[in-house]
Amino acid sequence: MKLKIDETLKRLLADREIKKIAKACDVSYSTLHSWVIGQTSPSGKQLPALLRIADYFNITLEELLLNEKERGTEVIMSTTFKDGETTYKLIIEKLEK
Numbered sequence: 001m002k003l004k005i006d007e008t009l010k011r012l013l014a015d016r017e018i019k020k021i022a023k024a025c026d027v028s029y030s031t032l033h034s035w036v037i038g039q040t041s042p043s044g045k046q047l048p049a050l051l052r053i054a055d056y057f058n059i060t061l062e063e064l065l066l067n068e069k070e071r072g073t074e075v076i077m078s079t080t081f082k083d084g085e086t087t088y089k090l091i092i093e094k095l096e097k
Contacts, residue, residue: 003041003042003065003066004065004066004067005035005041005042005064005067006035006036006038008063008064008065008066008067009035009036010036011067012059013036018032018033018036021053021056024056025049025052025053025056026049026052027052042065050064050065055089058075058078059075059078060075060091063075075091075092075093075094076092076093076094077092078090078091078092
């Protein structure tokens with residue numbers, strides 16, 4: 001399975017500044033830019049950064065990495081909640097059109 005993070009980021013960043021998103025997600029501009037243009041792909045060490053980006057755009061990590069929107073999934077609602085010290089994220093997706 002091939003990563004499609006470049007396609008996802010191009011879609012998400014279409015009308016936004018990469019520098020602002022990089023700063024908000026605590027990712028270096030050069031790293032984010034290299035992912036957008038497909039020059040490099042993220043490594044396992046960068047999982048925390050990927051999670052921050054997915055949270056920023058309110059999408060799943062799978063959608064970020066594999067461009068799931070292309071296959072017809074659509075996030076209807078997403079919310080996070082805490083139970084003590086544990087945080088949960090609930091995502092409701094439309095799976096079929």
